[in-house]
Amino acid sequence: MSANQRFSLPYSKGKLDELADSASTEDYTNTFKPIKHRSFISRIQAWFGNFIRVITQFTLSYKRLTLFILTLIGLSLFTSTPFIPHFRSSSPKVVIILAANEGGGVLKWKSPQEWSVERSSIANKKNYAKIHGYGLTIKDMTIKKRYSHEWRESWAKVDIMKQTMRQFPDTEWFWWLDLHTYIMEPNISLEDHFLNNLENSTYRTLDNFNPLNLPISIPYTDYSQPIDMVITQDCGGFNLGSFLMRRSSWSEMLLDIWWDPAMYEQMHMQWEHSEQDALETLYSTNAWIRERIGFLPLRTINAFPPGACSDRADDPQFFFQDHDFVINMAGCEWGRDCWGEMEHYKALSKKLQKSWWKFW
Amino acid sequence: MFNTGKRGSGSGPSLKPRHKSKGFLPLPATFNINSIRSFQRKNSTTIIITILLIWFIFNPLHLLNNIFKSNNYKDYPKPHPLTSIHSIETDSKYIYPPIEHAPLLKELTVHKLIKESRVRDSNFPEIEKNVITSLNSFDDPDPLIQKQKEDEENAISNLSVAKNAFKNHDKVIYKPSKNQNYPEIIVVSAVDFEKYTLDGLTKIVQNRVDYAHQQGYGVYIRWYQEFLPILNSLSFLQLKEKKKWVRIYCMRAAMHAFPESKWFWYLDEDGLIMDMNIDLDDYILASDSLRPVMQREQPIIPPNGAIKTYKNARPENIRLIITQSDAKVETESYIIKNDSVGRSIIEIWGNPLYLNYPSFPFGPDSALTHILQWHPFILSKTAIIPARNIASIHNTGNIGDASTDKLHYFDGDFAATWSSCESPARCEKILDTYDTKLKASIKKQ
Numbered sequence: 001m002s003a004n005q006r007f008s009l010p011y012s013k014g015k016l017d018e019l020a021d022s023a024s025t026e027d028y029t030n031t032f033k034p035i036k037h038r039s040f041i042s043r044i045q046a047w048f049g050n051f052i053r054v055i056t057q058f059t060l061s062y063k064r065l066t067l068f069i070l071t072l073i074g075l076s077l078f079t080s081t082p083f084i085p086h087f088r089s090s091s092p093k094v095v096i097i098l099a100a101n102e103g104g105g106v107l108k109w110k111s112p113q114e115w116s117v118e119r120s121s122i123a124n125k126k127n128y129a130k131i132h133g134y135g136l137t138i139k140d141m142t143i144k145k146r147y148s149h150e151w152r153e154s155w156a157k158v159d160i161m162k163q164t165m166r167q168f169p170d171t172e173w174f175w176w177l178d179l180h181t182y183i184m185e186p187n188i189s190l191e192d193h194f195l196n197n198l199e200n201s202t203y204r205t206l207d208n209f210n211p212l213n214l215p216i217s218i219p220y221t222d223y224s225q226p227i228d229m230v231i232t233q234d235c236g237g238f239n240l241g242s243f244l245m246r247r248s249s250w251s252e253m254l255l256d257i258w259w260d261p262a263m264y265e266q267m268h269m270q271w272e273h274s275e276q277d278a279l280e281t282l283y284s285t286n287a288w289i290r291e292r293i294g295f296l297p298l299r300t301i302n303a304f305p306p307g308a309c310s311d312r313a314d315d316p317q318f319f320f321q322d323h324d325f326v327i328n329m330a331g332c333e334w335g336r337d338c339w340g341e342m343e344h345y346k347a348l349s350k351k352l353q354k355s356w357w358k359f360w
Numbered sequence: 361m362f363n364t365g366k367r368g369s370g371s372g373p374s375l376k377p378r379h380k381s382k383g384f385l386p387l388p389a390t391f392n393i394n395s396i397r398s399f400q401r402k403n404s405t406t407i408i409i410t411i412l413l414i415w416f417i418f419n420p421l422h423l424l425n426n427i428f429k430s431n432n433y434k435d436y437p438k439p440h441p442l443t444s445i446h447s448i449e450t451d452s453k454y455i456y457p458p459i460e461h462a463p464l465l466k467e468l469t470v471h472k473l474i475k476e477s478r479v480r481d482s483n484f485p486e487i488e489k490n491v492i493t494s495l496n497s498f499d500d501p502d503p504l505i506q507k508q509k510e511d512e513e514n515a516i517s518n519l520s521v522a523k524n525a526f527k528n529h530d531k532v533i534y535k536p537s538k539n540q541n542y543p544e545i546i547v548v549s550a551v552d553f554e555k556y557t558l559d560g561l562t563k564i565v566q567n568r569v570d571y572a573h574q575q576g577y578g579v580y581i582r583w584y585q586e587f588l589p590i591l592n593s594l595s596f597l598q599l600k601e602k603k604k605w606v607r608i609y610c611m612r613a614a615m616h617a618f619p620e621s622k623w624f625w626y627l628d629e630d631g632l633i634m635d636m637n638i639d640l641d642d643y644i645l646a647s648d649s650l651r652p653v654m655q656r657e658q659p660i661i662p663p664n665g666a667i668k669t670y671k672n673a674r675p676e677n678i679r680l681i682i683t684q685s686d687a688k689v690e691t692e693s694y695i696i697k698n699d700s701v702g703r704s705i706i707e708i709w710g711n712p713l714y715l716n717y718p719s720f721p722f723g724p725d726s727a728l729t730h731i732l733q734w735h736p737f738i739l740s741k742t743a744i745i746p747a748r749n750i751a752s753i754h755n756t757g758n759i760g761d762a763s764t765d766k767l768h769y770f771d772g773d774f775a776a777t778w779s780s781c782e783s784p785a786r787c788e789k790i791l792d793t794y795d796t797k798l799k800a801s802i803k804k805q
Binding site: 262 | 434436437438439440441442443445612616700701703708711712713714716717720727730734735736737738
């Protein structure tokens with residue numbers, strides 16, 4: 001044996017062909033370059049192929065186990081069988097509460113117009129909720145003999161709010177809408193409209209607009225608390241036709257305290273608008289209520305048609321202008337034509353939403 | 361032979377690298393730069409996509425945006441005390457009125473300490489209403505000018521000194537230079553200069569301050585008469601049950617004066633703390649201490665009311681701790697937590713509609729009974745504990761058994777109360793007996 005054979009040095013001997021042969025089964029080449037990276041897609045393909053292979057093998061070798069797992073998944077996703085964890089799509093951030101069927105069939109027969117108004121209003125909210133992934137719950141406001149005396153009959157708002165908060169345990173915001181409202185700009189989301197910038201879009205003190213002449217400042221009010229309720233003021237005071245409430249211990253407490261028999265007994269002659277007036281009374285005396293209520297300008301979520309607030313008809317801050325978000329035909333059932341107004345704003349919304357490239 | 365020999369053949373061509381992906385020769389000198397460049401060229405797409413993804417998910421500009429937004433917050437007025445929009449800051453955690461003014465205040469009479477006026481409501485012009493306002497409403501809007509004015513008045517007469525101190529006491533809030541020793545628990549009382557003598561008042565206030573000093577708590581004491589503007593009727597202070605409302609309004613004022621404290625204990629003027637060594641936190645307030653003493657399924661109206669406290673109430677959720685006599689809920693000694701729910705409970709409780717409701721015979725006691733019976737949310741945050749824990753009632757005559765009696769005072773109890781005493785003289789006498797008892801027990805130690 002020569003020294004050369006003992007210490008194999010193929011490159012010095014020019015035996016490159018042999019070297020190539022021996023390496024042909026391996027993953028390297030004789031080009032003296034580092035191995036090229038496989039392309040990203042081919043790696044994914046390889047990985048996916050592997051995955052499929054493993055799954056197939058597993059399925060074939062454990063047929064019963066596979067069947068069992070598939071059944072479990074099926075039950076979990078498509079049924080509500082107990083004792084099985086259910087994966088639900090995350091609950092909506094906002095739930096719209098639509099008060100429908102007000103007085104439904106108890107006080108009088110419902111006319112075809114009323115049915116039509118109801119259908120349009122519901123379809124409008126359904127469409128809006130679908131666009132933005134909000135929840136929608138339609139609550140029946142039929143007058144029921146539910147309470148032992150007539151006192152609480154028209155106070156269903158509080159009960160429905162509580163009920164909805166139980167129904168959607170993970171939702172943060174609840175938006176109450178009366179039946180005679182119409183969302184004119186369905187493409188605006190509540191987040192973009194004001195929820196993401198709540199502090200700046202609302203006002204909390206009444207020094208600029210105070211139609212009820214409530215006390216401007218009461219002791220101990222701390223405005224550094226977060227806003228848990230968003231309402232509007234019209235020409236006659238608070239308007240609860242369209243308002244929002246955030247789930248919190250504050251709102252739980254307000255909903256609990258809102259109707260109180262001792263207060264009601266003393267005030268029910270003055271509280272014509274039940275919840276609304278009670279809230280005004282609480283607002284004017286209790287700092288904790290005041291701390292967490294923010295006011296939006298009426299037109300932001302609750303614009304009025306010309307018929308409402310007729311004694312302040314010259315004040316543009318109340319009345320609908322093109323591209324306002326929501327119209328509230330407040331009080332249209334008292335001597336105005338609800339159906340006519342609804343049809344008008346429905347058509348207007350359609351016209352305002354029409355894209356410029358559509359000619360028909 | 362080296363390792364090639366062990367692999368068997370020993371001949372040159374069979375030489376294999378140990379690791380598949382590694383070159384078997386040292387890298388040529390030119391390798392580094394070129395290969396890295398080519399590597400960069402090929403992966404630049406990946407890198408750009410990764411950066412875009414990170415940008416999309418974390419969005420660093422978002423933070424910047426937030427900074428700009430938060431700067432635009434509107435400037436809302438700060439919380440202010442009951443009768444004024446100004447505050448006077450103090451760094452002493454013992455806030456009490458100058459007790460030595462009591463004789464001067466008595467000489468001035470209540471009528472000089474407040475402003476009474478008759479007004480007509482614009483909606484009901486036939487009805488005249490009496491309105492009581494604080495003298496603070498005549499303050500100069502500039503607190504500095506007001507201070508000067510008061511200093512001039514004070515230099516002339518002692519009565520003005522007492523009057524101005526009385527009027528300004530509402531504005532006093534605790535503001536320490538350092539937040540380190542902020543008291544977690546505040547003992548709150550209201551005292552009446554028309555009921556007790558100077559001597560008695562001194563004993564009562566000294567008792568609270570001694571206790572707070574020993575335990576590191578704060579003290580907040582007010583004159584009963586300071587709350588006339590909210591009671592809005594001079595007669596309320598003469599009526600035993602109506603006068604109780606001050607307990608609630610005094611508590612709210614205390615929460616304003618010590619905004620960072622955690623618990624507030626109201627002990628009425630007809631009461632003394634008899635054991636200075638009890639730490640309220642270990643004794644009642646900590647969850648583990650409250651759990652065994654809070655009474656579950658206890659009727660709000662004993663002995664057999666329909667509405668009861670919750671069976672599964674958790675001590676961590678408790679905001680209001682009260683006691684009961686054998687007939688009703690009592691408020692001469694109660695504890696409330698200083699958070700948003702606790703403050704709300706106090707404000708609901710002190711609602712003017714409850715204050716003036718004729719069907720509440722026992723004032724705030726009836727109001728609280730009503731609240732607990734109608735509002736489950738507040739009931740779920742309330743604990744009823746046996747009276748002897750924080751308010752042992754003065755034992756008149758027939759002494760029972762200390763181990764079974766849950767109401768009356770026995771030696772060694774934490775606090776004694778005598779709110780049912782008939783006349784100021786009698787109250788003063790009971791106060792004296794407890795005070796001598798207390799002094800004797802302190803001497804013994």
